[in-house]
Amino acid sequence: MTLTLVTLVLVLSLLGIVLALLLLCIMTMRMYREWRAAVHMRVRTLMADALGKILDTQRTFTMDERTVLVDDRPVFVIPKPGAPMGDAVRELLVDHLGFIAGDLRGRLVTILESADYVVASMRQLRSPIAEMRLKACMMLGGMHSRIAIPALIEIFNDDPDAMVRITAAEALGVVGAEPAIAHLLKALRDPTRFQQVRVAEVLSRMGMMAVPALTAAIDDDDTRMVMLALDILADIGWMSDFDPAIRALSHQSPEVRARAAEALGRAGALDAQESVMKAAGDPAWFVRVRVMKALQRLGVPRDRSQQARYLGTLEQGLHDGVWWVRQHAAEALVRAGDDGRRLLARTMLEAPESPARRAAVSALQHHLVSSAAKGRPAAVAR
Amino acid sequence: MTPIILAALAVAESPLHLALRTIVLAFNDVVFFYVMFVDAVYLVFTLLALAEVRSYVRSRDKERLEQIFRSRLVPPISILCPAYNEGAMIVESVRSLLRLKYSKHEVVVINDGSKDVTLQSLIDAFGMERLDFTFENTVPSKPVRGLYASPRHPKLIVVDKENGGKADALNAGINASRYPLFCTVDADALLEEDALLHVVKPMLDRTKFVPITGGIIRAANGCRVVKGRVESVGLPQRPIEIFQIVEYMRAFLCGRTAQSALNVMLIVSGAFGLFHKATAKLVGGYSTDTVGEDKELVVKIVRYLKERKREYEVLFVPQTVCWTEVPATWQTLGRQRNRWHRGMFEVLFKHKDLFFNRKYGRVGWFGMPYFLFIEALGPLVELSGYVLLPIAALLGLLAPLNAVMYTLCAVAFGIILSVSSVLLEEASFHRYPRWKELLTLNCFAVLENFGYRQLTLWWRLRGTLDWIRGRKQWGAQQRQGFGTPAKAA
Numbered sequence: 001m002t003l004t005l006v007t008l009v010l011v012l013s014l015l016g017i018v019l020a021l022l023l024l025c026i027m028t029m030r031m032y033r034e035w036r037a038a039v040h041m042r043v044r045t046l047m048a049d050a051l052g053k054i055l056d057t058q059r060t061f062t063m064d065e066r067t068v069l070v071d072d073r074p075v076f077v078i079p080k081p082g083a084p085m086g087d088a089v090r091e092l093l094v095d096h097l098g099f100i101a102g103d104l105r106g107r108l109v110t111i112l113e114s115a116d117y118v119v120a121s122m123r124q125l126r127s128p129i130a131e132m133r134l135k136a137c138m139m140l141g142g143m144h145s146r147i148a149i150p151a152l153i154e155i156f157n158d159d160p161d162a163m164v165r166i167t168a169a170e171a172l173g174v175v176g177a178e179p180a181i182a183h184l185l186k187a188l189r190d191p192t193r194f195q196q197v198r199v200a201e202v203l204s205r206m207g208m209m210a211v212p213a214l215t216a217a218i219d220d221d222d223t224r225m226v227m228l229a230l231d232i233l234a235d236i237g238w239m240s241d242f243d244p245a246i247r248a249l250s251h252q253s254p255e256v257r258a259r260a261a262e263a264l265g266r267a268g269a270l271d272a273q274e275s276v277m278k279a280a281g282d283p284a285w286f287v288r289v290r291v292m293k294a295l296q297r298l299g300v301p302r303d304r305s306q307q308a309r310y311l312g313t314l315e316q317g318l319h320d321g322v323w324w325v326r327q328h329a330a331e332a333l334v335r336a337g338d339d340g341r342r343l344l345a346r347t348m349l350e351a352p353e354s355p356a357r358r359a360a361v362s363a364l365q366h367h368l369v370s371s372a373a374k375g376r377p378a379a380v381a382r
Numbered sequence: 383m384t385p386i387i388l389a390a391l392a393v394a395e396s397p398l399h400l401a402l403r404t405i406v407l408a409f410n411d412v413v414f415f416y417v418m419f420v421d422a423v424y425l426v427f428t429l430l431a432l433a434e435v436r437s438y439v440r441s442r443d444k445e446r447l448e449q450i451f452r453s454r455l456v457p458p459i460s461i462l463c464p465a466y467n468e469g470a471m472i473v474e475s476v477r478s479l480l481r482l483k484y485s486k487h488e489v490v491v492i493n494d495g496s497k498d499v500t501l502q503s504l505i506d507a508f509g510m511e512r513l514d515f516t517f518e519n520t521v522p523s524k525p526v527r528g529l530y531a532s533p534r535h536p537k538l539i540v541v542d543k544e545n546g547g548k549a550d551a552l553n554a555g556i557n558a559s560r561y562p563l564f565c566t567v568d569a570d571a572l573l574e575e576d577a578l579l580h581v582v583k584p585m586l587d588r589t590k591f592v593p594i595t596g597g598i599i600r601a602a603n604g605c606r607v608v609k610g611r612v613e614s615v616g617l618p619q620r621p622i623e624i625f626q627i628v629e630y631m632r633a634f635l636c637g638r639t640a641q642s643a644l645n646v647m648l649i650v651s652g653a654f655g656l657f658h659k660a661t662a663k664l665v666g667g668y669s670t671d672t673v674g675e676d677k678e679l680v681v682k683i684v685r686y687l688k689e690r691k692r693e694y695e696v697l698f699v700p701q702t703v704c705w706t707e708v709p710a711t712w713q714t715l716g717r718q719r720n721r722w723h724r725g726m727f728e729v730l731f732k733h734k735d736l737f738f739n740r741k742y743g744r745v746g747w748f749g750m751p752y753f754l755f756i757e758a759l760g761p762l763v764e765l766s767g768y769v770l771l772p773i774a775a776l777l778g779l780l781a782p783l784n785a786v787m788y789t790l791c792a793v794a795f796g797i798i799l800s801v802s803s804v805l806l807e808e809a810s811f812h813r814y815p816r817w818k819e820l821l822t823l824n825c826f827a828v829l830e831n832f833g834y835r836q837l838t839l840w841w842r843l844r845g846t847l848d849w850i851r852g853r854k855q856w857g858a859q860q861r862q863g864f865g866t867p868a869k870a871a
Contacts, residue, residue: 004784005781005783005784005787008784008787008788008790008791009787011791012787012790012791012794015791015794015795015798016794018798019794019797019798019801022798022801022802022805023801023824025805026801026804026805026808026820026824029805029808029809030808030812030817030820033812131437131440131441134441135440135441162589163441163587192586192587192588192589193455193456193457193585193586193587194450194583194586194587195586195587196455197450197451197453197455197456197586198450200453200455201449201450201452201453201455204453228455231453231454231455234454235453235454323513323531327533331533358511362511362533363533366533366534
């Protein structure tokens, strides 16, 4: 009996100690967080003035080891990377790098490079912990330093962790390295969708630089790759070489055809209008929906002979068996000027139960309401 | 039962007395070790969750996530929002759902035969028009009276159907939705603006198939809510609500995260969950014959995939995605817990063949037994301990001091678990920024083991009895509304 009691007392004391430790842990964590926030705040206040001078194009800027010199006068000594002060400085500079470009960006990158912040992150790329390497890739992307490109390419090719590899590809894209495009396209074939989306997003941010590689990818054998390339091109809104996308309008996969129509519409590819109109008879309804949307974006052709064909295609869409196609055709007609609205008004004379009539009425009503809301008299042709 | 025991014990040194004495003492030991075992399991869960949550927090990059999900390449999501007599708040809820950050989503509101102005207020507010076509009933649901869309709000669809309950409404929503993923949301839940981004991510970044994901649901009581959005987080005044906040932290942040790490998660809350539509359709959608339809769908999907030997993961994101109003009265809370427990028993009983079945792997060997022996039967064992321990002490079978020590040990372990969940919160998301809130949470983590825990056990036991009696009702919840703002943080 006594033995049990002693054991219980011991267990209870142990539990009490654990509880006290837990509470201590919570309090310490909260205090550390508040102290860290205070340090960050202090650094921000201290650096605000210095940053104003550094980012003034009228002044000269140089670095002497860790000291920032503006007009040959020291304005700030950058702390060593790693300590809370260093973290705060890096965070602040990376924040600014997201918003500025050109020579001023170069100044901040120089600070990060001279004060060993880039080297410190590159060292972290060799950490055995995947999360640390991931964080390092993110930081190097944020720091926009070209020094890191070889190290990032190495990580992209050899890292055992897929997330780290893809983050390295992203960082390469953010640094804006043209050689990175080939690696990014390679990464697009990655098995997980999220990683594809991440890389695609980087490529679309690279803009025109990525267009040649992407238009070439439309002819790829892998349907998934073709779809991704078309989607990215649609985001970029490219200006020339529409032929691969026009060819994709007759691809065997309806998903590809739909994306091709959308990409051409978003790019405002007037050269492709004829081909897009031809695609209005596609057997897949969602392709027809995208074609109607694309035609709305492309607008009424200048050529008179083409105009009649354009309106005829939209009228065909207005009488489609699928609600979404009719709705988008009607919206395109509302935006097709007097001729389009006249066509809609004529459709209103059809039998009341006609689905085309309902789409026309709804589109015109919406047009009237939005015109009235904008204070403009609605133009509905008689 | 107790009077018989007492009568038998009154006759000292009789064989019956000796037998009962042995039984009572053995049972006390069983209960004590059971409680310790359960707490040890929870402790392991907490440690697992700590590792998971820390790793999640370290590698997340919120800003980047928003950028990525602006891409049109992410799969579109249909949000299913069943509504029954929600006329007062449905328009505001739908507005907040339409505002969510995601490249492409639609909101499907299912008016489940409401007797109030739910449908009309949607028609008026969003200019809905009745469509002249309907959809194929791939999962069974009550007849649909009409389908509405709006040219001005192309993301919104309203399904008007005959009343058939929440599960039936969700089935109609699955039929009407257009996109490959669907997310179920309660009409009164407040979603974080980036909720969809966080829950869809695991579906896209895993090489294994992820049919279901869920996120943390928190209690919105005490928070400042402006236009359907939680502006600042605070603690409510009423103790009953604060107890639930600690409880939700423990259940979601510790429990679900750990279950997800072990890939044995069998519960995704009905208030917010993301599902792969084709798989949900293959298993026949939601079952209408249970009050735990959300749990049941998860078990059905897991079972379906296991039977076909498909590699999968059911994942939980330790990120807050949804805020919900928790019951503010003891009566409503009791009804809710009763319903949850009945639902759990219904699901366990319906899928009893999964237990210890090699075909279902760790779900059969750990997931299901965990829910039966720890979650479902827990109240029965623990409460009988609370009854028998004092009896044994009173009758001299156990030294009173020992009885007190037994109780204290169990309670201390419980306190450690509750405080650990506050620690986990502080180490990860620290949503309660003020010192006063942190101290209050710690106090309530201690206090919940003196009365509140026992009360929830009692409600859950009642739920068990109601399940045995075959009770099916949901029980109404009186909502307080999100009108009580906390002090700005």
